[in-house]
Amino acid sequence: MRSHKLGSAARRALSDADEAVGPTPLQVLIRVKGEPDEEQRRQIADAGARVGMAAGDVLTATVASGDLGRLTEVDCVDYVELSEPLHPETGTRPRK
Numbered sequence: 001m002r003s004h005k006l007g008s009a010a011r012r013a014l015s016d017a018d019e020a021v022g023p024t025p026l027q028v029l030i031r032v033k034g035e036p037d038e039e040q041r042r043q044i045a046d047a048g049a050r051v052g053m054a055a056g057d058v059l060t061a062t063v064a065s066g067d068l069g070r071l072t073e074v075d076c077v078d079y080v081e082l083s084e085p086l087h088p089e090t091g092t093r094p095r096k
Contacts, residue, residue, distance in 0.1 A: 001070075006072060010068055025064055026062065027060070029058055029081050029083050030061055031057055032044075032078060043075075044059070060083060068080065
């Protein structure tokens with residue numbers, strides 16, 4: 001595993017995977033080298049990720065927490081981080 005390719009939230013998810021029961025699917029953002037092509041998408045899928053959309057050099061994907069380490073071994077992958085909302089919902093409504 002190449003842990004330098006994981007963001008802090010992805011590292012926490014990987015360590016939590018050891019304690020989890022069954023594979024926990026995670027939504028991740030994957031930065032790749034250059035614009036992703038079909039070969040890169042195949043390599044990422046072979047590492048256990050279900051690739052979604054691409055925007056520039058970033059892909060969205062769903063991956064089991066136990067496969068995060070495999071994903072870092074893919075040469076075209078530069079960085080992996082959990083896809084998290086910038087402003088988590090608080091359950092309260094804005095005031096009028």
